[in-house]
Each structure stands twice: as structure tokens, then as C-alpha cells.
Amino acid sequence: MQFRRLLIALALAVSVIASLAGVGQGEAAYQLGAPEKVLQGTITVSAASSLSESFVEIAKEFQKENPKVKIRFNFGSSSSLVAQIQAGAPSDVIASADLSNIEKLIKSGEVTSSGYPKIFARNQMAIAVKPGNPLRVKTVGDLRNVKFLSLCGLTVPCGQYAATVLKLARLNINESKITRAVDAKSALNAVSIGDADASIVYLTDVLSAKKSVALVKIPRALNVDAIYGVALLRNSANREVAVAFINYLVSAKGQELLQSFGFIKI
Amino acid sequence: MTKRRPISRPPVFIFVGAIFGVMYICLPLVSLLRKISWGSLLSQLTDGPTLSALRLSLVTSIAATVLALILGLPLAWVLARVSFRGSYLVRAFVMLPMVLPPVVGGVALLAAYGKSNGLIGALLFDNFGVQLTFSPIGVVIAEAFVALPFLVMAVEGGLRAIDSRYEELASTMGANEITKFYRVTLRLLRPSLVAGIAVAWARALGEFGATITFAGNIQGRTQTTPLAVYLLLESDPQAAYSLSFVLLVVCVLVLISMRDRWLGSKR
Numbered sequence: 001m002q003f004r005r006l007l008i009a010l011a012l013a014v015s016v017i018a019s020l021a022g023v024g025q026g027e028a029a030y031q032l033g034a035p036e037k038v039l040q041g042t043i044t045v046s047a048a049s050s051l052s053e054s055f056v057e058i059a060k061e062f063q064k065e066n067p068k069v070k071i072r073f074n075f076g077s078s079s080s081l082v083a084q085i086q087a088g089a090p091s092d093v094i095a096s097a098d099l100s101n102i103e104k105l106i107k108s109g110e111v112t113s114s115g116y117p118k119i120f121a122r123n124q125m126a127i128a129v130k131p132g133n134p135l136r137v138k139t140v141g142d143l144r145n146v147k148f149l150s151l152c153g154l155t156v157p158c159g160q161y162a163a164t165v166l167k168l169a170r171l172n173i174n175e176s177k178i179t180r181a182v183d184a185k186s187a188l189n190a191v192s193i194g195d196a197d198a199s200i201v202y203l204t205d206v207l208s209a210k211k212s213v214a215l216v217k218i219p220r221a222l223n224v225d226a227i228y229g230v231a232l233l234r235n236s237a238n239r240e241v242a243v244a245f246i247n248y249l250v251s252a253k254g255q256e257l258l259q260s261f262g263f264i265k266i
Numbered sequence: 267m268t269k270r271r272p273i274s275r276p277p278v279f280i281f282v283g284a285i286f287g288v289m290y291i292c293l294p295l296v297s298l299l300r301k302i303s304w305g306s307l308l309s310q311l312t313d314g315p316t317l318s319a320l321r322l323s324l325v326t327s328i329a330a331t332v333l334a335l336i337l338g339l340p341l342a343w344v345l346a347r348v349s350f351r352g353s354y355l356v357r358a359f360v361m362l363p364m365v366l367p368p369v370v371g372g373v374a375l376l377a378a379y380g381k382s383n384g385l386i387g388a389l390l391f392d393n394f395g396v397q398l399t400f401s402p403i404g405v406v407i408a409e410a411f412v413a414l415p416f417l418v419m420a421v422e423g424g425l426r427a428i429d430s431r432y433e434e435l436a437s438t439m440g441a442n443e444i445t446k447f448y449r450v451t452l453r454l455l456r457p458s459l460v461a462g463i464a465v466a467w468a469r470a471l472g473e474f475g476a477t478i479t480f481a482g483n484i485q486g487r488t489q490t491t492p493l494a495v496y497l498l499l500e501s502d503p504q505a506a507y508s509l510s511f512v513l514l515v516v517c518v519l520v521l522i523s524m525r526d527r528w529l530g531s532k533r
Binding site for chain 1: 399480485
């Protein structure tokens with residue numbers, strides 16, 4: 001009896017999850033007489049966490065144009081994505097928040113010369129503070145007054161960019177005031193849901209979280225130029241779709257979408 | 267004493283399954299040993315950030331176990347000995363942190379004890395200037411949150427197994443409540459109490475998600491060993507492997523010591 005009840009509960013839970021995930025929905029209408037070769041299949045895109053919002057939107061548009069394509073994302077810090085790929089994680093495309101992580105993959109042979117490494121976006125850093133900016137942070141220098149600053153780990157691109165910003169402002173913040181997050185999203189979360197007073201993350205992330213944090217811009221002279229690179233991975237199981245996705249990113253439509261999220265033109 | 271039934275030999279496929287089960291757990295752990303550079307193990311563990319992470323882990327996990335004990339012992343008592351309506355509901359809630367994703371636990375802790383918008387945390391900060399987040403005390407709170415159910419479960423089981431006639435006997439012999447508790451109940455409870463403390467401590471020591479979400483990851487302040495392992499994996503993998511090895515050894519020791527308590531002289 002107990003067991004049976006458990007089974008029913010389990011079945012219920014599974015069906016709820018399945019319906020949320022959209023399993024069992026009708027197949028997309030079969031396309032007849034397509035003029036050119038129809039792209040189809042699934043690709044996995046490993047992308048920097050700062051691309052979460054924009055890439056989900058771009059994938060939606062891309063899938064609208066190519067209904068038989070499915071894009072799966074693996075978001076994380078660029079450096080952890082590279083480590084995963086080098087450890088053999090199956091992935092078709094890497095989109096990194098810097099170029100040095102792509103270079104790492106070229107060195108280890110995961111990206112070959114035919115891998116179309118391309119620059120597809122640029123970003124800047126910005127300061128996120130609590131809504132209403134209670135500590136009145138106006139410049140990078142004002143960060144010396146905050147109690148806890150949330151930054152990415154120093155091996156993660158956003159952590160390195162933030163370190164550069166602090167260096168350009170000649171600001172030396174004691175490590176005992178810095179909480180280190182695993183990627184850009186979690187660094188920002190420490191301000192939006194946690195008790196960190198401020199964070200230096202990507203402008204695009206701060207813009208996406210506008211409801212839960214306030215934005216303090218960093219002037220050009222004290223800012224960095226975060227260059228985002230994308231490449232096809234050697235072990236891609238679906239090169240056609242992967243390359244089409246990369247090309248879509250640098251196309252006019254893809255660029256327009258990226259810019260709507262605050263990225264800068266390449 | 268119940269009579270043991272003669273053990274029949276299980277079919278071969280059961281044995282094969284069991285071997286795979288053991289391998290499934292042991293293979294990754296043994297593989298980890300291969301990654302460790304034994305020559306520099308000690309120097310890596312005594313390096314500044316690693317050492318401070320180990321020290322912090324030791325202190326906070328012990329404090330968390332004490333906190334879990336203070337809260338868990340009465341709770342287990344009530345669950346084991348008092349029958350009341352909805353006791354199963356209380357038990358379900360208390361056990362929740364065992365199955366809840368630790369990050370969710372961390373978010374919940376923020377909602378309760380966070381400085382900026384925590385239910386209690388805001389009161390604490392506004393009135394007394396106390397901030398629990400980003401502090402070692404915050405680490406203790408997060409660790410105790412996930413460790414408590416393990417302690418409650420072990421102790422409750424132990425209490426249920428005690429023959430209450432011993433306690434009744436103590437009462438008839440004139441023992442007051444406190445003497446009865448110390449001299450009889452606690453003594454009979456000792457094996458399961460020790461087991462509960464050991465598992466709760468090991469769980470507190472390994473806590474990651476709730477800690478990084480609630481207490482942050484500040485070197486020397488809230489960066490415990492598991493947090494350090496995760497961050498070091500990218501910058502200094504060797505140090506990360508060394509730290510993982512320490513955690514592994516500690517957990518193995520805890521489990522082995524429990525085996526003695528459970529299956530040794532007492533049975």
C-alpha cells in the first residue's frame with residue numbers, strides 16, 4: 001500500500017516535470033519542399049554565463065528559422081566550460097567571454113584551424129549595487145566604502161576583468177571584503193538576493209537584472225573591452241548546424257539581438 | 267533473540283550486481299588518489315589559503331555539530347516519544363534539508379537571516395547591527411541546517427530502540443528526571459548519539475551549496491574546504507586534489523569509527 005502510494009506520487013511528479021519540459025508535445029510540422037538543405041538535429045552550445053539571456057533569445061529566433069534544429073545550452077564560467085570540454089564533455093560550440101579561453105582550446109586541439117574562431121560580441125564591466133544605491137556608490141573609487149564586494153573568481157574572465165577595473169582605478173580592496181563567486185551570474189546574485197553591497201560584473205548582466213539591482217556605470221577610461229569569442233569544437237557531432245549557429249551570431253540579425261541586450265557592436 | 271534463518275546462497279547475478287555497486291562508488295574515489303602528487307601533499311595543505319580553509323572548516327563544522335546537537339536532541343526526543351497529530355508533517359519538514367538542493371537551502375536561509383531582506387536577519391541588523399551573512403557564524407548556520415536532519419534521524423531511531431522499562435525502573439528507584447536522563451537514557455542512547463554526531467559532522471564538513479549561497483566565499487573568513495576545492499580546481503588543481511583527499515580520508519575515518527560503534531562490542 002505504502003509502496004503503491006509512493007509509485008503514484010512518483011508518477012505524478014514525473015508527469016508534472018515532463019509537461020513543464022514540454023515532452024510529448026506534437027512534433028513541429030514537417031516542412032515540405034524546402035528549397036535548400038534543411039538544417040536539423042541538436043547541438044550543444046557551451047556559453048559564458050553572461051550570455052544566458054541573450055543566447056536563449058537568439059536560439060529562439062534561430063529555431064524559428066530552422067524549426068528542425070534544437071539548441072541545448074550549457075552555461076557556466078568560460079574557464080569551467082573549457083575545463084569540461086578538455087575533460088571530454090560533448091559540445092559543439094564554445095562561446096567564451098574572452099579570447100584566451102578559446103586560445104586554450106586551440107592549444108589543446110579541441111578547436112582546430114577549421115573551427116571558425118570568431119569574435120562575435122563585446123562587453124563592458126559595470127557596478128551593481130542594491131536598489132536605491134543606499135551606499136551612494138558613484139565611482140569605482142567609492143567601492144572602498146562597501147562592506148562586502150562580490151566578484152568572480154580570479155580564474156574566471158569576469159574576475160580578471162574586475163581586477164583590471166580595480167587596478168585602473170588604483171583601488172586596492174582587501175581580500176577579506178571580497179566574496180568570490182563561481183561565475184558572473186552568481187556574482188550578481190550575491191547582490192540581488194544576498195547581502196553583498198556591490199559587484200563588478202558585465203554591463204549586460206546588470207541590465208538584465210535591472211529589477212533587483214541598480215546600475216552604476218564605469219567610464220570608458222576605467223573600463224575594459226571584454227571581447228567574446230565563439231568557435232566550433234573538433235568533436236562536434238553536428239558541424240552543419242553548429243557552423244550555421246556561429247554564422248547567425250555574427251549576422252546582422254544576430255548582432256541586432258545581442259545589442260538589444262547591451263552588447264557592443266563588433 | 268530471534269533465531270537467524272540459514273543464509274541461502276544468492277544467485278550469481280546478485281553478486282555481479284553487488285560488485286558493480288561497489289565499483290560504482292569506489293572507482294572514482296580510487297581514481298582521485300592517482301591524481302594526487304604525494305611528494306608535495308604536505309606543502310600544498312600548509313599553503314596559506316588551503317590551511318586557512320582547513321582550519322575554518324574544522325572550527326565551523328564542529329560548531330555546527332554542536333548547534334545541531336542542541337537543537338536536534340530535544341527534537342528527536344519529541345518525535346520518538348510524543349505522539350501528536352501531524353508529527354509526520356513535522357518529521358517531513360525536519361528531514362527536508364536532506365533532499366533539498368543545498369543552494370535552495372541557502373536561498374531560504376537568506377530569506378530568513380539575510381541582512382537586507384531576511385525575515386529575522388533584517389531585525390537583527392537594524393536593532394543590534396548583527397550580520398550573519400559573510401561571517402563564520404553564517405557558515406555554521408548553513409552547515410547546521412543541512413546536518414541537523416542526519417542527527418535527528420540517528421537519535422530518533424536510537425530512542426525508539428531503547429526499552430523504556432529501564433527508565434521506568436530508574437524512576438521507581440527514586441531517580442529524578444535529570445538523573446534518569448544522564449544515568450539511563452543517555453547511556454543507552456550513546457551508540458546512536460555518537461553515530462548521529464559523526465554523520466552530522468561529516469555532512470557539515472562537506473557542505474558547499476548552502477554555504478556559498480548564504481555565507482559567501484571570502485578567503486580566510488567563509489571559504490571552507492569544499493569551497494576552496496571548487497575554486498582551486500581551475501587555478502591550482504593539485505592543491506584541489508590534495509584538499510579533496512583530506513576530505514575523503516576524514517569521511518572514511520568517520521564511517522569506519524561508526525562501524526565499530528554499531529557492529530562492534532554492542533551487538
